Amino acid sequence: MxxxxxxxxxxxxxxxxxxxxxxxxxxxxxxxxxxxxxxxxxxxxxxxxxxxxxxxxxxxxxxxxxxxxxxxxxxxxxxxxxxxxxxxxxxxxxxxxxxxxxxxxxxxxINGEQEAYYGALACANLLHQTEGVSIDVGGGSSEYAILKNGKIQDLFSLDIGAIRLKELFFDKGDNLEGAQKFIAQALSSLPSQLKSDCVFGIGGSIRAITKIILKDSKTQFFHGMEIQAQAYIAFCQKIISSSSDMLRKLGFGEDRIDSIRSGALIFATFLEHLNAKTVITSGVGVREGVFLENLLRGHHNRFPSNFNPSLRCLLDRFDSKKSKSKLIKKEALRIFDTFSPIHQNDFFLKKILAIASSLACIGESIGSHMQCFHSGYLAFYGLEYGYSFEERNLIRIILEHSSKKLPKENKSDLIPLSNLRLLISILTLSKFLTITPSILTYQLLDEETLFIGGASYLAQEQILKSAKILDFKVRFQEAKMDKYHHRVYI
Missing domain, CATH: 3.30.420.40 (ATPase, nucleotide binding domain)
Known part of the structure; x- marks a missing residue:
């Protein structure tokens, strides 16, 4: 390819x-x-x-x-x-x-089922959640797919689309009741048992609605964003009852004004039909599905186990010191395991630390100054696929704060402040310990003291100087004096 x-x-x-x-x-x-x-x-x-x-x-x-x-x-x-x-x-x-x-x-x-397949294929490979129903509200039709454990179970295509409804029911009079009946009749062809807590929202109409719902947030990157389905339903009802001027005031662009009412009607009706609880906005769809079909040919249209294309891409593009980042990750995970009595071997914490430590060096591709900030920025915007918005934000926080003062308030909704400070401290310590190659040993002396053996002179000097930015105490082996009365660390 x-x-x-x-x-x-x-x-x-x-x-x-x-x-x-x-x-x-x-x-x-x-x-x-x-x-x-x-x-x-x-x-x-x-x-x-x-x-x-x-x-x-x-x-x-x-x-x-x-x-x-x-x-x-x-x-x-x-x-x-x-x-x-x-x-x-x-x-x-x-x-x-x-x-x-x-x-x-x-x-x-492509026929309707193929269209549904490509959207589902993109969701299955490029979203962090792998079980739910994908919905692609298009202009002429809407496509649906059932995903279970990352596998596509069933495909549906219905001739209800935003432009089709606009021309049939809204251009020559505001026939909302006729549009509702048209949608209800189409949905009646779906299996009666088709219910899902989670919906993957694909298509321009859904992305436009998400953008307005989140207009007060500071992000413009909505792929993987999770919002309560009821919030979508309530906002869609507002859209349906709005005039063109009201839609402009809400923030919709001119290219959506004439079709967003019908798109919102389709989406809200389907969410209610499914009894959905959560909507995950998908920034991927048919185009990504077509690309992935070519990329993953011969691999059952799935990435290898435990592989993420965005993480691999960031390392390919920005990590010129792959041996250093691998060493940082290795030591970070060893320290994490040493702290197991504190965090109880939390798999999620280890996963996040593994990703953050893998990316600890990518900011150096931009320059030495503010490299922690650059690493966090590249990670947040570069981890496009396979991670939730909250996971990307957590990784960004860990990278930005490494080698700096620990946050005093929780900046992540995913983990407690104590765990956030622990992960940042472990990454910071790992970066210091790998300044020069060393054979290191770790032992947890108590809940807040880590004993390190084998650390180099430069590493110990840096750690002692930066002790205040660690969330735990560090002790080293006893130092001996050489014949020039310099301290030699063993």
Whole structure:
């Protein structure tokens, strides 16, 4: 598979392109993303599904631009799929022919179950939760998949989409009751036992709603964000009853004003149908699924056990001192095990420490000054896939505070302040102890005193100088005097 791959997804509302750059066999990151509001389905639902000339021209213009960008980025492989609007169109062959002649694109039209599969494949591999129901509210259709333990169990596609409902029920009068009946009839075809506490929300409508719900937060990165389903339902009800001016005041952009009411109606209805408790916003979907199908071919469309592509990617790109980071991680986990009477062998704490210590050196790729801050920043924004927002934030806090003053208040919702201070102290100590290679031994003398054997002179000097930024006391072996009356640490 080429190092740089472009995936284009032509939906009813928007055409989107994602360019992925591979850093190693399974490591990759999103290099660039482009979107064009082509509305290829505009006017089609009231014309027996036939694509109209103006939206066709918009779409071809956008595709031409995407191809130019992809080639400029060095993409030798461009994958292009089309969904509901094209698969429903009687004149789709004419469009495919024009796209090949004018844009040089070979477009593959995927059916509803394939569309549901690609979204579910992305969720199964790139979200921290692996059990739930994925929902992709598109322009022409909505796709659903059941995931259990990271495996896709079942797939569904229903002809209820934000643009389809807009044109059928809202453009020629505000027929909310008709739209509700249309959705209810479609949902009746789903298995009656289909219930799920957790929903993975895919698609532009859901991301737009999430962005407004979280507009007061300081983050713009919503992948993996967990919000109570009831909060979504309540906000969707507000959207449904809002005028266009009210939607603008809420913060929706002009490209969403005419379709967000129908998108919110579909989403809220399905959450209620499922009795969902939690929604995890997914920043990945069909494009990532198509990419992963190629990347993981021959591996049952799954990453190797205990492998994370974002962690691998960060190490590939920013860790020039791999031997040093491995040593820091090794000593950090040894110290953590020594403190087992304190933290009771908490698996989650060890997992977080292992990730943070692996990334302790990546900030040095930017420079020595503020390297802890740089490591935290790169980790928070670079660990795109497979971690929750709270996990990424916790890792960032640990990295930013290592070798610095310990926080006096809890900055993470996941663990108590005492455990946070312990992890930061262990990472700080590990960085000091690995200044020079040493054969080290550890022993917990009491709940707040760690005995270290074999630490080098420079390491002991640094640790003694920085004792106030550790959450526990450190003792070393007795020092002897050499013939020049210098202290020699054994």
């Amino acid at each position: 080429p190092k740089t791959v472009s995936v284009i997804d032509i939906g009813s509302n928007s055409a989107r392109m994602a360019i992925f750059a591979r850093t190693s066999r399974f490591g990759f990151y999103l290099l660039e993303e482009k979107k064009s509001r082509v509305r290829i389905s505009e006017g089609s639902y009231e014309n027996q599904g036939y694509l109209q000339e103006e939206p066709i021209r918009r779409t071809l213009n956008a595709l031409n631009g995407f191809v130019q960008i992809a080639k400029a980025r060095g993409c030798h492989k461009i994958l292009c799929v089309a969904t509901s609007a094209l698969r429903d169109a009687p004149n789709k062959k004419d469009f495919l022919k024009r796209a090949k002649e004018e844009c040089g694109l070979q477009i593959r039209i």
